[in-house]
Each structure stands twice: as structure tokens, then as C-alpha cells.
Amino acid sequence: DAGxxxxxxxxxxxxxxxxxxxxxxxxxxxxxxxYQQALGQGPQFIFQYYEEEERQRGNFPDRFSGxxxxxxxxxxxxxxxxxxxSALYLCASSRPPESAEAFFGQGTRLTVV
Amino acid sequence: xxxxxxxxxxxxxxxxxxxxxxxxxxVSPFSNLRWYKQDTGRGPVSLTIMTFSENTKSNxxxxxxLDADTKQSSLHITAxxxxxxxxxxxxxxxxxxxxxxxxGPGTSLSVIP
Numbered sequence: 001d002a003g004x005x006x007x008x009x010x011x012x013x014x015x016x017x018x019x020x021x022x023x024x025x026x027x028x029x030x031x032x033x034x035y036q037q038a039l040g041q042g043p044q045f046i047f048q049y050y051e052e053e054e055r056q057r058g059n060f061p062d063r064f065s066g067x068x069x070x071x072x073x074x075x076x077x078x079x080x081x082x083x084x085x086s087a088l089y090l091c092a093s094s095r096p097p098e099s100a101e102a103f104f105g106q107g108t109r110l111t112v113v
Numbered sequence: 114x115x116x117x118x119x120x121x122x123x124x125x126x127x128x129x130x131x132x133x134x135x136x137x138x139x140v141s142p143f144s145n146l147r148w149y150k151q152d153t154g155r156g157p158v159s160l161t162i163m164t165f166s167e168n169t170k171s172n173x174x175x176x177x178x179l180d181a182d183t184k185q186s187s188l189h190i191t192a193x194x195x196x197x198x199x200x201x202x203x204x205x206x207x208x209x210x211x212x213x214x215x216x217g218p219g220t221s222l223s224v225i226p
């Protein structure tokens with residue numbers, strides 16, 4: 001079991017561009033959550049996908065969108081990139097019950113220049 | 114407002130010494146509390162999880178305590194090692210129709226020889 005895998009590991013984009021980050025959940029997990037972690041801060045919740053639908057969303061603008069596929073993998077899309085979008089983007093997968101551990105990927109380091 | 118606060122923000126200790134990290138939360142209704150260890154540039158890894166009825170949980174040299182009445186938790190690290198240098202993040206889950214996870218900002222721990 002490869003656990004949660006994210007791609008790419010590092011990415012450099014120019015301000016105004018669009019980016020797509022990918023996440024494959026741990027085997028048996030059906031819920032995927034995305035987080036943004038700025039340097040020196042804790043992760044901030046972006047949104048969560050379950051059964052191919054966005055189930056809950058954090059305080060992020062509409063420039064941040066996502067998708068979950070039938071195989072439970074997920075994408076995070078960010079449009080019109082800003083310098084402030086530079087961060088480590090983490091994907092976590094989980095499954096019921098609520099006490100089950102959420103497993104994190106290694107993250108994608110996005111740098112906007 | 115659901116919030117998780119941690120103290121201290123950063124900590125430097127000598128190898129072999131013990132330390133205690135603090136977490137205060139205002140999350141309600143409470144489901145569980147986890148402590149995660151996050152190495153620089155990596156995804157968080159779960160250390161312990163505690164539900165409302167548990168007041169202590171150990172994982173090797175890591176011991177977490179929970180006081181659900183005062184809404185406080187601590188993570189005690191015994192006989193610290195250089196590999197303990199990382200960010201330690203307190204995460205609280207609320208008990209709603211689905212999980213809502215709130216991350217603390219983390220405590221950055223540096224263990225020096």
C-alpha cells in the first residue's frame with residue numbers, strides 16, 4: 001500500500017497562471033481533504049470531497065476548486081494564481097468512522113513567482 | 114468560534130531532556146483530539162488520538178493527556194532525540210453530521226545536541 005500520494009512534489013508557476021494538483025488516497029479510503037500550509041503555520045482546511053461531491057469547504061475563494069473521481073482520487077485546481085498562494089498543499093484521505101486516522105501525503109510545494 | 118491554540122510557538126531543548134507542549138481548544142461539540150508530528154516539508158503523521166472519555170494515551174516516548182472539562186491537552190516528550198525536531202500539531206475534530214477538522218498552528222520543536 002503506497003499510502004497517500006501527491007503529484008507533483010514541487011511546482012513553480014507565474015502569477016496569474018492556473019495549476020492542478022493531484023492526490024491518490026490510501027487504499028480503502030473514500031474521503032479526500034485538501035489543506036494549504038503556509039511556511040511556519042498550521043494547515044488550513046480548503047475543502048473535502050466524498051462520493052465525488054464537495055462536502056464541506058473552508059474559507060477559501062472560488063479560485064480554489066476541486067474534483068473527486070470515481071476511484072476516489074482528487075484534484076485541486078487554483079486559478080489566477082497570486083503570490084500568496086505559495087504554500088505546501090497537503091492532501092489527506094480517510095474513511096468512516098470519525099475516529100479513523102486521516103493519512104496525509106507528502107504534499108506539493110507550490111511557488112508562485 | 115471553533116479554534117485550536119498551541120503554546121509555545123517554538124521551543125529549543127537539549128537532547129535527552131523532556132518537554133511538554135500545550136493545546137487549548139474551543140471546539141464544540143468535541144469528537145476527538147489528535148497530535149500530529151510534521152517534519153519539515155512533509156505531511157503530518159498521527160502520534161495519538163483521544164476521545165472524550167480518554168485522559169491519557171502513550172505512543173513510545175510520547176504521552177498525550179486530555180482534560181475535556183477545561184478543554185486542554187498536552188503532549189509530553191520524554192528523553193528527547195534529535196529526530197524529535199519537528200512541528201507538533203494539535204488537531205480537534207467536531208462531532209457533526211460529518212467530521213470537521215480544526216488544526217492548531219503547531220509548536221516548532223528543535224532538539225539540539
